[in-house]
Amino acid sequence: MKRLFTNLTFWVLTAITLGILLGHFAPEIALYPILDEPLKGHFMGQELSIGSTVSEFLSGIFISTVKLFINPIIFITITLGIISMGDLKKVGKVGAKALIYFEVVTTFALIIGVALAQLLRPGDGVVTNQVKGGDISKYTNTATDFSWWKFFGDNVTLQVLLVALILGSLLSNYSGRERVVKVLAFVSKYVFWGLHKVMLLAPVGAFGGMAYTISKYGIHTLLPLGKLMLTVYLTMACFVFGVLGLILRTYKLSIWQFLKYIKEELLIVLGTSSSEAALPSIMEKLxxxxxxxxxxGLVVPAGYSFNLDGTTIYLSMATIFLAQVFHVHLSWEQILTIIGILMVTSKGAAGVTGSGFVVLASTLTAVKVIPVEGLALLLGVDRFMSEARAITNIIGNGVATVWIANNEKEFDRLKMEAAMKTES
Structure with missing residues (x-):
């Protein structure tokens, strides 16, 4: 019993349950305003946001605090790793292999999303006037602003990655690099110590995030879109246990064991609907x-921008869903066009304000046969599906890292067995 009460997983699960109960039975408490207006700002390269209501405040405090660790951990991890590796050709090889892997796997995700949406047809029978919509102007207005230069400029994580790559490469040839390694290792120790302390607040963040979602949207308002939610969750489960499971099996690894190993990170993502909340922790666990x-250091940060498996599946399914809702028959040529467009636009989902909605708006605009106004149908249900997207994204990036590490013979199976045994 003592072990149960000191287990972070137990407390996160408890917090999620309490958040659902509060949001459903006492939404006025969850949405009680404690600030005059939301707090927004930038610090250490991260956009921080804390909402004005009780539930948003609790969730925002946790997520914003964790975000402060993301760029320092990426910088320290990759710089220290490259200095220790020393072989710059190998660094470039790993980076190139990661990008090829991302493109192949996200293309599979796109095809699976389109195929199952066509097979299960979640949009058939949806009565549009029964579904609560919303204002989509901020998404459609932003959709035309996307550019790769803007994507890089807005994505501070990629900038930190680039700086760390350059600095690590320069220092790898420095005669006094041993002193640099000692300093970075010392700083790394205390950064991760601070992160462990912050992660103790994960139940608070999960409680606030779930309470806000349930109290604001309410489960009953989502029934018209329940089929889409069920289809999205089913598709992502098929992708995780099918595609990602097969990828791990190539090196005799079990997807079940891996999911059990990262269960705390998955619960944090489930409660907060943010894969960023678990990014520093998943890097340490890997x-x-x-x-x-x-x-x-190379694969995980790049993956958060280019290997968004969950977001890719959602974008493809949402596009087909809206076509079915508005009775738009898509030819195979148009479906292939959608897949081609999403192969490019989905890579920018992490770096654009409004994330998936902006990319979805730009895709619908490019296709020109599905009404962009249909986005309003998805606003109410998006928060619930964002949890599935975020969980699939973090699993996908974890699997990518494990696979590439094995492929490069940079994986220690003895350490894996010890870590798995500790977590069991």
Missing amino acids: ERMGCSKPVV
């Missing part, structure tokens, strides 16, 4: 599992 520092 290293502890046996993946080398350079591989973790």
Whole structure:
């Protein structure tokens, strides 16, 4: 019993349950305003936001605090890893292999999303006037502003990654690099110590995030879109246990074991609807599992921008869903066009304000046969599906890191067995 009460997973699950109960039975408490207006700002390269209501405030405090650790951990991890590796050709090889892997796997995700949406047809029978919509102007207005230069300029994580790559490469040839390694290792120790303390607040963040979602939208208002939600969750489960499971099996690894190993991170993502909330923690766990520092430092940050499996599945399914709702028959040529467009636009989902909605708006605008106004149908249900997207994204990036580490012979199976045994 003592072990149960000191287990973070237990407290996060409890917090999620309490958040659902509060949001459903006492939404006025969850949505009680404690600030005159939301707090927004930028610090250490991260956009921080804390809402004005009780539930938003609790969730925002946790997520914003964790975000402060993301860029320092990425910088320290990758710089230290490259200096320790020393072989710059190998660094470039890992980066190129990661990008090829991302493109292949996200293309599979797109095809699976389109195929199952066509097979299960979640949009058939949806009566549009029964579904609560919303204002989509901020998404459609932003959709035309996307550019790769803007994507890089807005994505501070990629900028930190680039700086760390350059600095690590320069320092790898520095005669006094051993002193640099000692300093970075010392700083790294205390950064991760601080992160462990912050993660103790995960139940608070999960409670606030779930209470806000349930109290604001209410489960009953989502029934008209329940089929879409069920289809999205089913498709992502098929992708995780099918595609990602097969990828791990190539190196005799079990997807079930891996999910059990990262269960705390998955619950944090479920409660907060943010994969960023678990990014520093998942990087540390992957290293502890046996993946080398350079591989973790290269693959995970890049994956958060280019390997968004969950977001890719959602975008493809949402596009087909809206076509079915508005009785738009898509030819195979048009479906292939949608897949082609999403192969490009989905890579910008992490760096654009409004994330998936802006990318979806730009895709609908490019296709020109599905009404962009249909986005309003998805606003109410999006928060619930964002949890599925975020969970699939973090699993996908974890699997990518493990696979590439194995492929590069930068994986320690003895460390993995010890880590798995500790978590069981």
